[in-house]
Amino acid sequence: MIVVDKPKYKMAIYEAKKELHIQIQGFLKAEVVEEYLNDLQETVAKVPKNTYTFVADGTYQSPVPSKISAELGQTLMFYASLGFKDIVIVNPRSKIAYVQVRNALEGVNFPGTVVDNVSQLAMR
Incomplete structure (x- = not known):
């Protein structure tokens, strides 16, 4: 169920999953x-965060300016701090954005999982 549908982002709750x-x-x-x-x-x-998985889907994320790229790791760690049972990052399709996310994750102690596309969520 989509709960937020804005031009730059969407948020959805999937109760069954x-x-x-x-x-x-x-x-x-x-x-x-x-x-x-x-x-x-x-x-x-x-x-209920303690029983839900938080999925940050970056599939359609564009590369970010270098100034923002430096803060990307902090953003990913912010998601990790929300208190969810598990956290999953879906890599962007854009090669540049993918490298930015990969580099950001190397700079932090990210406790979640990283997948290349949403279909891999079902296989976890």
Whole structure:
């Protein structure tokens, strides 16, 4: 069930799978970040985090400017700090964005799983 459907991001709760998905489309400009965080907070509050998996789907994420790329690891760790049972990052299709995410994950002690596409979630 999609609970947020905005031009730059979507958020959905899949009760049967016990998953909360967020999907970034393009990249979030500074003026959208506050609205995104508010939507994220409201969506996260709708599920029991200790039994749900948080899926950050970057499939359609665009490369981010180098200034923002440096903060990408902190963003991924923020997702990890939300208190979910498990956290999964879906790599972007864009080769540049993929490398940015990979490099960001190398710089932090990320406790989750990284997959190349959403279909791999069913195989976990």
